[in-house]
Amino acid sequence: xxxxxxxxxxxxxxxxxxxxxxxxxxxxxxxxxxxxxxxxxxxxxxxxxxxxxxxxxxxxxxxxxxxxxxxxxxxxxxxxxxxxxxxxxxxxxxxxxxxxxxxxxxxxxxxxxxxxxxxxxxxxxxxxxxxxxxxxxxxxxxxxxxxxxxxxxxxxxxxxxxxxxxxxxxxxxxxxxxxxxxxxxxxxxxxxxxxxxxxxxxxxxxxxxxxxxxxxxxxxxxxxxxxxxxxxxxxxxxxxxxxxxxxxxxxxxxxxxxxxxxxxxxxxxxxxxxxxxxxxxxxxxxxxxxxx
Numbered sequence: 001x002x003x004x005x006x007x008x009x010x011x012x013x014x015x016x017x018x019x020x021x022x023x024x025x026x027x028x029x030x031x032x033x034x035x036x037x038x039x040x041x042x043x044x045x046x047x048x049x050x051x052x053x054x055x056x057x058x059x060x061x062x063x064x065x066x067x068x069x070x071x072x073x074x075x076x077x078x079x080x081x082x083x084x085x086x087x088x089x090x091x092x093x094x095x096x097x098x099x100x101x102x103x104x105x106x107x108x109x110x111x112x113x114x115x116x117x118x119x120x121x122x123x124x125x126x127x128x129x130x131x132x133x134x135x136x137x138x139x140x141x142x143x144x145x146x147x148x149x150x151x152x153x154x155x156x157x158x159x160x161x162x163x164x165x166x167x168x169x170x171x172x173x174x175x176x177x178x179x180x181x182x183x184x185x186x187x188x189x190x191x192x193x194x195x196x197x198x199x200x201x202x203x204x205x206x207x208x209x210x211x212x213x214x215x216x217x218x219x220x221x222x223x224x225x226x227x228x229x230x231x232x233x234x235x236x237x238x239x240x241x242x243x244x245x246x247x248x249x250x251x252x253x254x255x256x257x258x259x260x261x262x263x264x265x266x267x268x269x270x271x272x273x274x275x276x277x278x279x280x281x282x283x284x285x286x287x288x289x290x291x292x
Contacts, residue, residue, distance in 0.1 A: 031180035032142045040104045040143060042073030049094045050079040056090055064097045075103055078150055080110035083132040091133075099141055106184065107133070108147035111166070115154040118162035123169060131173040138177040146174060147184040160209050161278060163188055167211060185211055205274035218243045225250040235291045236275075260288045 032040065048055040049063070067075060077094055081087045091107065098105040109129060114122040130148070137144060148170050156162045167185050174183065187209060204213045218240050224231050225246040238244050238253070247253050264284060267276055279287060 029141050029143075032182055034182070037145065037182050040073065041106075042104075044072055044074030044076065044104070044106075046078055046108075047075045048078060049075075050077050050081065050087065050090050059094070061097045061101075064094075064101045064103055068101050068103055073102075073104060074106060076106040076108050076147060076150075078108045078110060080112050083129045088133070088136050091137075095137070095140065095144055099143060104143050104145065106145045106147050107137075108150045109133075110150045111156075114162075114166060115149075115152065115156045118156040118159060118166070123166060126166060127169050127173050130170045131176075134174040134177045134181075142181060145182045145184060146178070147186065149186055151186050152188050157188055160188055160206060164209050164211070167209075185209075187212060201272055202274045210274075214240055218246075222246045239291065260285055263288065 049059050095105045111126045221243045
């Protein structure tokens with residue numbers, strides 16, 4: 001399964017009460033951490049159980065049992081069909097069969113319209129799709145994982161801002177009903193965690209997006225917070241709850257209150273700040289007001 005090329009974002013803020021079976025043992029359902037998710041996924045592959053009519057009609061639980069017997073632990077259920085009652089019924093049976101047989105289901109959407117033509121209309125279509133699906137599965141085991149888009153190609157695949165906007169809007173819609181479910185974000189390119197160490201900030205933004213950079217930034221901040229040091233970080237770093245927690249737990253946080261005009265003069269020609277080039281003065285002012 002190509003999920004190894006994705007970023008998993010985890011947020012724990014509520015308890016669940018439904019019972020589920022994990023590795024043959026009954027337990028109370030609860031939020032799953034990224035490390036637990038890695039173990040749950042194990043060996044897996046893509047399936048077309050909810051993609052083509054022929055495959056949908058031919059499906060039977062025996063396929064899930066066969067997957068299990070071959071030693072696989074997860075499947076990625078791909079679909080581009082409308083989120084209507086027909087698709088929800090199809091997904092219900094596949095996801096239930098997987099959970100009942102110890103297979104981790106990853107529900108992956110193929111946002112074809114947005115990929116080909118990323119605009120407000122196609123973005124809203126994707127948001128509504130996930131909003132409907134998330135609402136429908138809100139009480140299902142946390143072992144069900146959401147993959148926002150299978151992979152990026154066409155026009156959106158060449159536009160990192162379009163990918164970031166998609167991830168932001170869709171995630172917000174999902175989190176209203178699924179605050180603690182694991183979400184997988186597919187990057188524009190296959191990610192190599194070791195290669196990130198050698199890349200500049202603009203290169204990370206361009207090739208993998210802001211989400212990957214923020215994840216790496218959080219890890220660096222955690223390591224630095226364990227040392228006796230003065231750390232000068234950007235405003236975006238402290239928007240990450242995990243980073244803010246590290247900082248407050250291990251030291252004293254000081255807010256340097258500087259007017260926007262002064263900030264802008266300092267950074268407007270800084271080529272090492274991707275958001276400056278992406279947003280321009282007006283966009284940066286909006287960002288400043290959000291962070292203030």
